[in-house]
Amino acid sequence: MTPPALTLLERPSPNFDARTRPVDLVVLHYTGMQDAETALARLTDPAPKAGRYPGPWQPAETPPDQDLGRVSAHYVVAEDGRVFRLVDEAQRAWHAGVARWDGESDVNARSIGIEIVNGGHDFGLPPFADAQIAAVEALLADILGRHRLGPHRVVGHSDVAPERKLDPGEHFPWARLAARGLALWPLSRPAEGGAVVTQGDVVVAVQEALCAFGYGAPVTGEVDAATQAVLAAFQRRFRTRRIDGRLDEETAAILADVGAQAATLRIARLRS
C-alpha cells in the first residue's frame, strides 16, 4: 500500500521559543481531550484559562479565570488523518514538560513533538483510527528521513516523563509503526512472565540497560518507585498485556532485545 501524500494544514501557535540543539528525537503524544478543535485551541492559545477547557483533567470547582500553562506541539494529527503544523521544526515547541531522555532534561530543545488526537485514559482509551495512524506514519517517515534519524529516535511522552504521563497510551500501535521502520519493536517473543526480582545485581544491570536505552532510571539495585514508573512506561510500549511496573524475566528479555537494536543503530550512525 502506498502511503498517502503528506499535506500540511497551517495552524500557527505562538507558543514556542528558540531551539537550542539539533533535532534528534521525536516524541509522540495523545491529546487527551474531547476533539481536535479543542486540542488545537489549547495548543495555540497564548493565554489559556481553565474555564475555556473544562474536562476531567481539572476539578469542577477550578476558577474559570485560572491561568493554565502555555503548551504547543510541532504537529497535530486529527482522527481523519489531517495533519496540522503549529510550530516550525526550527523552533522549540512546548510539549514534553518536565522530562528526561538520554540524560537530557530539556527534551523540548532537541525533539519534535507530535500530538495525536485521541481522548486517552480520561475518555476510556478509544482506538486510533486507521487513517490517523497512516498519516502519523507518513509524517514520521518524512521527519526521520529529513533529519536522518533511526527508528530508535521515536519515543512516547510516557517514556520521557514516566512518573507524570501515560500518553500515547497502551493502545497506540507501536508494532505497526515498527513494521515500517518508524519505531522499535522486539524481534523475539520471550516466554510470558517469569520470575520477579526486586533487588540485587540483576536490578542494577536492568537499570543500566534502561538508561542506555534512554530512560531516566535511577541505578540503585532496587526496584524502587522511580524504577517501577520506568518499567511501567516500558511495558506500556512493549508488553501491554501486563503493565505492573514489576521486573520479571519477560520484561528484562524484551529490554535486552530492543536495547541491542538501539545500540546497533547508535553505532551505525557513527559510520554515516
Ligand SMILES: [Zn+2]
Ligand atoms: Zn503528552
